[in-house]
Amino acid sequence: MDKETILDWYRQMVLIRRFEQRCSELYQAGKIGGFLHLYIGQEAVAVGSINAKQENDHVITAYRDHGHALVIGSDTNAVMAEMLGKSTGVSKGKGGSMHLADVERRFWGGHAVVGAHLSLATGIALAEQYQGTDAAVLCYFGDGATNIGYFHESLNLSGVWDLPVLWICENNQYGMGTAVERHTAATNIMQKASGYDIPAAQVDGMDVFAVHEATQKALAAIRNGEGPQFLEIMTYRFEGHSMGDPLRYRTKEEVEKWREDDPIGILERHILAENLASKDELEAIDTAVETHLDEAVNFAESSPLPAPEELFTDIYVEN
Amino acid sequence: MARITMRQALTDALREEMHRDERVFIMGEEVGVWGGTYAVTRGFYDEFGPRRVRDTPISEMVIGGAAVGAAMAGLRPIAEFMTINFAFVAFDAIINHAAKMRYMFGGQMRVPLVLRAPGGGGRQLGATHSHTPDVIFAHFPGLKVVSPSTPYDAKGMLKAAIRTDDPVLFIEHATLYQVRGEVPEGDYVVPIGVSDVKREGTDVTIVAYAQGLQVALAAAEKLAKEGIEAEVVDLRTLRPLDMAPVLKSFQKTFKAVVVEEGHRSYGIGAEIAARIQEEGFDYLDAPIKRVAQEEAPLPYSRELEQSALINVDKVIAAVKEIV
Numbered sequence: 267m268d269k270e271t272i273l274d275w276y277r278q279m280v281l282i283r284r285f286e287q288r289c290s291e292l293y294q295a296g297k298i299g300g301f302l303h304l305y306i307g308q309e310a311v312a313v314g315s316i317n318a319k320q321e322n323d324h325v326i327t328a329y330r331d332h333g334h335a336l337v338i339g340s341d342t343n344a345v346m347a348e349m350l351g352k353s354t355g356v357s358k359g360k361g362g363s364m365h366l367a368d369v370e371r372r373f374w375g376g377h378a379v380v381g382a383h384l385s386l387a388t389g390i391a392l393a394e395q396y397q398g399t400d401a402a403v404l405c406y407f408g409d410g411a412t413n414i415g416y417f418h419e420s421l422n423l424s425g426v427w428d429l430p431v432l433w434i435c436e437n438n439q440y441g442m443g444t445a446v447e448r449h450t451a452a453t454n455i456m457q458k459a460s461g462y463d464i465p466a467a468q469v470d471g472m473d474v475f476a477v478h479e480a481t482q483k484a485l486a487a488i489r490n491g492e493g494p495q496f497l498e499i500m501t502y503r504f505e506g507h508s509m510g511d512p513l514r515y516r517t518k519e520e521v522e523k524w525r526e527d528d529p530i531g532i533l534e535r536h537i538l539a540e541n542l543a544s545k546d547e548l549e550a551i552d553t554a555v556e557t558h559l560d561e562a563v564n565f566a567e568s569s570p571l572p573a574p575e576e577l578f579t580d581i582y583v584e585n
Numbered sequence: 586m587a588r589i590t591m592r593q594a595l596t597d598a599l600r601e602e603m604h605r606d607e608r609v610f611i612m613g614e615e616v617g618v619w620g621g622t623y624a625v626t627r628g629f630y631d632e633f634g635p636r637r638v639r640d641t642p643i644s645e646m647v648i649g650g651a652a653v654g655a656a657m658a659g660l661r662p663i664a665e666f667m668t669i670n671f672a673f674v675a676f677d678a679i680i681n682h683a684a685k686m687r688y689m690f691g692g693q694m695r696v697p698l699v700l701r702a703p704g705g706g707g708r709q710l711g712a713t714h715s716h717t718p719d720v721i722f723a724h725f726p727g728l729k730v731v732s733p734s735t736p737y738d739a740k741g742m743l744k745a746a747i748r749t750d751d752p753v754l755f756i757e758h759a760t761l762y763q764v765r766g767e768v769p770e771g772d773y774v775v776p777i778g779v780s781d782v783k784r785e786g787t788d789v790t791i792v793a794y795a796q797g798l799q800v801a802l803a804a805a806e807k808l809a810k811e812g813i814e815a816e817v818v819d820l821r822t823l824r825p826l827d828m829a830p831v832l833k834s835f836q837k838t839f840k841a842v843v844v845e846e847g848h849r850s851y852g853i854g855a856e857i858a859a860r861i862q863e864e865g866f867d868y869l870d871a872p873i874k875r876v877a878q879e880e881a882p883l884p885y886s887r888e889l890e891q892s893a894l895i896n897v898d899k900v901i902a903a904v905k906e907i908v
Contacts, residue, residue: 322656358691369693374657376690379681385650387680392651393658396610396636419647426642580692581726583750585825 267475269542273551275317275474276537279309279530281556282333288559289332289349289363293323293509296537297348297567300362301378305333307504310529311406311436312337314477315499318542319404325376325396326387327406329364330503335376340368343565352569354442360580364478372407381407381416381440384433390422391429391494402488404431404481407441410441411449412455423464424494432484436471437575459496471501472527475536502527586769591773592762594736595625598743600662601772604632604688605662611745612639613665613701615646621872622667623703645671649678649700653686661747669704669756671717681754684727698752699743705758705796705846707894712882715890717846719795720853723823724752729777730823732756734798736766738821741775749777758796758846780827782834786814789908790834792857793844794820797876798896801844804900814908823853831857832865839870842903845897849877871907876900 286306292298312333312448316325327334335345335567340356348355349363357376369475374390377383377528387405394401411417414437424431435456441449452458457464465487469480479497484495502524537543589597602609611617611626611633617640620627623773629638641648645666654662666672672679679700686694706715730746733739739757746753783798783804793801798819807817814892816834820826835841841861843854861873879893 284898356691357689357693360691365689367693370688374654374694379677381683382650385647385678386654386657388647389651389654389656389662390658391654393655393660396655396660416646416650418643419644420650422642423644423647423651428638439687523625580688582729583687583695583697 267390271489272542276530276533276548277315277551277555279338279474279533280311280552281342282309282312282336283530284555284559284578285336285346286332288563290509292349292563298363300364301329302363302509303330303507304503304505305330307524307529308436308438308501309333310474310477310533311471311501314474315434315481316405316523317522318478318481319402322372322399322401324372324374324390324401326383326390326403326405327376328380328383328408328411329376329378330408331364331366331376333366334368335373338371338373340366340371342375342562346562346566347569350566350569351571352566353572353576354565358576358580362578363406381411381414381473383407384411384416386429388423388429391424391431392427395427395429400489402432402485404432404434406434406436407435407437408441409439409446409455410444410449412458413441413450417582419479421459421464421494425462425464428493430488431494432481433494433532434490435462435496435498437498438501440507442507443511445515456496456498464494464496465492466496466498468498468500471499472529472532474529474533515562586767587749588765589736590624590762590782590897591739591764591853592625594740594768595743596627598616598740600632602744602747603637607753608659608661608869609663610639610660611663611665612641612652614641614898616640616665616669618772619886621665623750623759630904646678647773650682651884652698652700653678653682653696656696656752656892657686657694661697663699663701663747666700666702668714669702669718670714672700672702679722679754680725688727695750695903697750697796698754699746699755700805701755701757702755703757704761705760706878706883707760709885709887709890711885713779715883717878719756720821720851728754728824729753730756731777731821732795733821734765734819735794736760736768738775738781738819740768741773741822742777743776744772745777748774753777756795760796761772761799764799777828778825781821782816782829782830783819784815786816786838788838788840789812789816789840789904790831790841791815791817791844791900791904792820792825792831792841793817795846797844797846800895800897801889801900804897804904807897807901808904813904815904818881826856828860828864832861835861836868839868840907842874842876842900842907844876844895844900846878848880849875850880851879874903874907876903
């Protein structure tokens with residue numbers, strides 16, 4: 267892994283974290299509405315895995331989607347504008363935080379019904395297989411999604427049809443406020459994949475290198491004709507499920523313990539230990555990210571609201 | 586022009602579109618090796634192979650959702666629900682996903698998808714297998730909902746559904762598969778969203794679709810013998826709804842009866858009656874009557890089931906109340 271790559275991953279992880287801190291402020295200021303689910307703590311998952319994909323691969327995820335959108339390379343200005351419900355947003359202000367997508371980059375959202383998008387991923391993978399390409403689908407979901415019918419039907423069909431899909435469970439230990447051991451009978455979630463004869467591995471989600479390596483390996487297996495693969499990536503969200511979460515279901519001590527494994531901190535320590543960059547150089551990256559975000563917030567705040575007639579556009583292709 | 590069954594018309598439409606466009610494929614329960622539970626895709630598995638005629642497990646959620654995903658990614662899936670009753674299991678895929686995908690992402694996606702589903706009562710299948718829930722699906726913007734009443738329309742509208750870039754729920758009333766009608770050779774399309782006058786008359790407008798249309802036509806023939814000339818308008822598409830031929834007819838007859846197989850409450854009849862009074866109030870000469878399914882689940886026992894369903898006598902009685 268070359269130095270530039272590692273520093274760019276660091277930049278991407280900081281971008282996600284700082285972007286979401288801005289979102290949190292904008293939410294509290296009443297400028298972002300609806301639900302807001304922060305990805306803080308899980309940054310190494312999106313950064314490690316999406317950077318392991320090839321250009322024609324697809325990405326689809328659930329409603330905790332800001333990180334995936336930013337790593338895919340969606341325009342930060344347009345992502346921030348979507349948060350504020352502006353016409354310049356990635357989804358023209360019609361989707362909001364939970365419905366970011368960038369179809370040009372093969373990022374299909376941003377889906378808010380738990381587990382449903384696993385079925386969409388199944389279909390996207392089918393389209394690639396049908397057309398005989400070598401593209402795969404990276405489909406992200408939480409531990410809570412492994413209990414819904416969509417999960418089981420999608421894994422099963424991907425196995426029956428040998429579809430090129432990588433199932434990525436971001437196990438952040440809670441389905442909303444219900445801990446894994448309270449919401450699922452098989453708490454070792456990767457075991458569920460074996461029910462559909464899908465090879466699975468468990469990965470440390472706080473280690474961006476481990477995530478990257480595991481994703482590369484799984485994608486290689488898919489492209490080698492070994493069918494769908496499954497990763498359970500162990501991670502933790504440092505903030506609540508969404509803004510306004512009373513956090514009654516976990517202790518401060520538990521959160522503090524996980525924060526010691528902050529994925530950005532781990533990467534920072536690695537960079538310094540390996541002399542890939544100095545503390546000053548990392549701070550310069552942080553500062554550049556803040557400047558980039560100042561611009562994004564300004565862009566979003568100064569962008570126009572959707573025109574009234576937009577209410578009735580995009581319902582059908584052919585009216 | 587050949588007289589063929591609606592089943593044959595649907596089969597011909599599917600086969601011709603499969604030959605026309607490589608992106609079109611079929612997926613669903615028993616569509617392949619079995620040949621389709623209503624035999625609409627009989628022979629397709631041998632003709633097109635397992636890549637394009639795909640048997641699925643009994644998994645309606647992923648049948649619906651994967652069809653949406655495949656459509657988003659450039660294919661033109663035809664997903665079949667064995668019956669519309671099972672589409673309830675896929676309601677989220679149909680309504681939250683097929684119908685909302687384009688809008689929610691600001692027009693980035695298109696979902697050129699056909700969901701075929703046989704439906705309807707009258708076959709002693711019991712309460713869970715006899716629904717006519719068309720209106721529920723027609724409630725939501727983003728989905729197109731069609732249900733033809735004749736072989737000619739069935740073939741032309743299925744082709745239109747396959748060719749449109751929007752998601753279409755294509756409801757086939759199972760008792761119509763054996764109905765015969767004239768269908769020309771070769772390619773033609775019947776547009777979605779256009780209602781059609783199936784019988785001209787001057788005394789009353791009967792609005793119907795699907796199996797209800799056949800009941801309405803039979804009633805109109807009997808009424809004609811008594812000197813009452815009914816005009817019968819076939820909605821064909823429930824969303825987007827084309828009211829123009831209904832209103833035009835009503836402005837001539839001043840009276841209307843709406844016939845639908847679904848339950849009366851909150852139904853098609855309620856919608857049509859509301860639209861007539863909103864848009865044609867000055868022409869209203871009598872209450873608008875509704876002939877619909879009784880407010881009870883459909884039972885197994887034959888006579889009891891039939892008593893809950895629409896029939897020619899009920900339509901005639903409704904007409905005579907206002908003419």
